[in-house]
Amino acid sequence: MAGCCEVVAEGETSAAATAQVEPSLRSRRRKMELQQFKFTSVPLQENKLQQQQSRKRQRMEQRLPRDCKGAVQSCYNDVEEEEFEVEEEEVIKDSKRGKCGIDLNLKAPEKVAGEGAKFGFTSVCGRRRDMEDAVSIRPRFLGPNQDCHFFGVFDGHGCSHVAARCKARMHEIVKSEVEKANMDEESWKEALGRSFSLMDAEAQTYTEPAPPNTCRCELQMPQCDAVGSTAVVAVVSPDKIVVSNCGDSRAVLCRNGVAIPLSSDHKPDRPDELERIERAGGRVIYWDGPRVLGVLAMSRAIGDNYLKPYVIPEPEVKIVDREEQDECLILASDGLWDVVSNETACGVARMCLRAQHQQTTPGCEKVSGGWGEGSSKACLDASILLTKLALARHSSDNVSVVVIDLKKIKDDEQVLL
Numbered sequence: 435m436a437g438c439c440e441v442v443a444e445g446e447t448s449a450a451a452t453a454q455v456e457p458s459l460r461s462r463r464r465k466m467e468l469q470q471f472k473f474t475s476v477p478l479q480e481n482k483l484q485q486q487q488s489r490k491r492q493r494m495e496q497r498l499p500r501d502c503k504g505a506v507q508s509c510y511n512d513v514e515e516e517e518f519e520v521e522e523e524e525v526i527k528d529s530k531r532g533k534c535g536i537d538l539n540l541k542a543p544e545k546v547a548g549e550g551a552k553f554g555f556t557s558v559c560g561r562r563r564d565m566e567d568a569v570s571i572r573p574r575f576l577g578p579n580q581d582c583h584f585f586g587v588f589d590g591h592g593c594s595h596v597a598a599r600c601k602a603r604m605h606e607i608v609k610s611e612v613e614k615a616n617m618d619e620e621s622w623k624e625a626l627g628r629s630f631s632l633m634d635a636e637a638q639t640y641t642e643p644a645p646p647n648t649c650r651c652e653l654q655m656p657q658c659d660a661v662g663s664t665a666v667v668a669v670v671s672p673d674k675i676v677v678s679n680c681g682d683s684r685a686v687l688c689r690n691g692v693a694i695p696l697s698s699d700h701k702p703d704r705p706d707e708l709e710r711i712e713r714a715g716g717r718v719i720y721w722d723g724p725r726v727l728g729v730l731a732m733s734r735a736i737g738d739n740y741l742k743p744y745v746i747p748e749p750e751v752k753i754v755d756r757e758e759q760d761e762c763l764i765l766a767s768d769g770l771w772d773v774v775s776n777e778t779a780c781g782v783a784r785m786c787l788r789a790q791h792q793q794t795t796p797g798c799e800k801v802s803g804g805w806g807e808g809s810s811k812a813c814l815d816a817s818i819l820l821t822k823l824a825l826a827r828h829s830s831d832n833v834s835v836v837v838i839d840l841k842k843i844k845d846d847e848q849v850l851l
Contacts, residue, residue: 596662703718774824
């Protein structure tokens with residue numbers, strides 16, 4: 435009996451051992467199967483992601499095309515928000531290809547005739563659905579024999595057609611008004627004031643049909659009252675800089691490394707603007723920031739007929755003499771200035787211009803053809819780098835930047851140009 439019991443006991447022991455081994459083997463098989471399933475699921479997820487991106491691209495192609503003519507396009511429209519989280523130092527290091535999920539596809543702006551003005555500009559849609567900014571550059575706009583150059587940045591709101599109209603017509607109106615007046619300081623201020631008023635009247639009354647698929651305001655009609663645009667205009671001559679501003683775009687002069695603002699933003703909570711609005715019977719309501727009647731985040735603009743007389747097109751004009759220490763002039767929409775300070779913008783532009791001056795021989799900086807006659811690669815690099823910096827700092831608006839090189843050419847260098 436004892437032997438039998440022992441045999442039975444051994445059988446029971448071996449059965450128990452087998453019972454302990456089998457679950458562990460099954461659990462191992464289960465783990466292996468789970469791991470295999472996990473490994474095989476990655477390509478499926480990638481295929482699913484590719485299908486989603488393909489569907490997004492198809493939906494984007496079906497939408498109306500953006501009015502980004504003459505702008506620098508980017509491919510970040512379908513990129514997730516996390517891809518914009520970058521260190522600002524990385525953006526500064528690389529002025530051509532940043533690590534912020536943005537691939538700038540450079541498009542040459544319209545060729546412009548003229549010499550003596552070195553400039554570069556960039557205009558991107560940013561995180562907005564529509565492109566409503568416009569940039570106008572007209573070298574020697576007063577005539578081929580006058581070394582006077584026109585630069586303008588127009589930041590539209592409500593739709594793009596008022597900004598586009600300013601781009602097409604503002605320099606012509608300014609030229610017409612300047613030719614009627616003397617060239618003294620007071621005459622310049624009066625001429626620019628009349629130019630902005632005429633531009634505002636023209637923006638309200640013109641009835642030309644908008645280009646197809648570019649106007650997205652109500653009923654796709656260009657004479658909509660709820661559309662307007664800011665305007666910052668600079669006229670650069672050999673001895674003067676004349677800046678006229680209406681809205682919250684800005685002009686900043688870099689002189690000997692110091693940022694000098696040549697315009698003051700027209701915000702509804704600016705004390706003098708607040709007093710003017712209330713004196714006219716309007717109100718400033720804080721709705722996601724100070725807004726005129728709780729609607730518009732600026733107190734002066736071209737257009738916006740439904741907010742008159744609280745929102746006016748009257749510009750503030752500032753005239754400064756050019757000096758030997760002048761380095762560059764920056765015009766930009768609030769898409770840049772909302773996230774980049776005047777000092778930082780001047781530092782970035784100054785860095786690009788100084789590097790180019792040190793690396794190139796006199797006369798080699800001027801590009802003929804690539805970005806338009808009279809444009810400068812250093813200024814273009816500076817505008818691209820500032821745009822990338824604004825996007826890296828999560829600017830939520832269209833970003834338009836114009837950089838003008840103000841370094842005077844010496845007599846011995848001018849012969850080479």
